[in-house]
Amino acid sequence: MKVIRASTFTxxxxxxxxxxxxxxGITTRLHWTDQPYKWHVNDGDEVFAVLDGRVEMRYRVEGVEHSTVLETGDVFYASVGTEHxxxxxGEARILVVEREGSV
Incomplete structure (x- = not known):
């Protein structure tokens, strides 16, 4: 049993x-960040839930870049092959569920 206070995690x-x-083989991890990640493609599906803060998620569909701002409570689903x-x-805390060892 674990209780995790996401709002205070750094x-x-x-x-x-x-x-x-x-x-x-499916991992659930809490991330803290105040910097962008890198463009990448996961080798499996990824669920990305903003627990605290705001995140601009950029993604490409058939080579065309799109963007959406995720608010606290929003979820982004990246299927296999989605470049994002x-x-x-500012600061954000994000819950990521993905295949173990994924980028």
Missing amino acids: AERPWGALDIANMD VAHPI
Whole structure:
């Protein structure tokens, strides 16, 4: 049993994470960041839930870049092959559920 206070979690570096669970190869991690990640494509599906803060999620569909701002409570689903990058607007805490070892 764990209780995690996401609103107070910080990390030593951007995108630092707290491992919450590994369920048969699917990981759930809490990330803290104040810096963008990098453009990437996951080798599996990814669920990205903003628990605190705001995040501009940029993604490409057939080579065309799109953007949406995720508010606290919003969820972004990236299917296999979705190229994307997260740009926090200030500090953000994000819950990420994905295949173990994914980028």
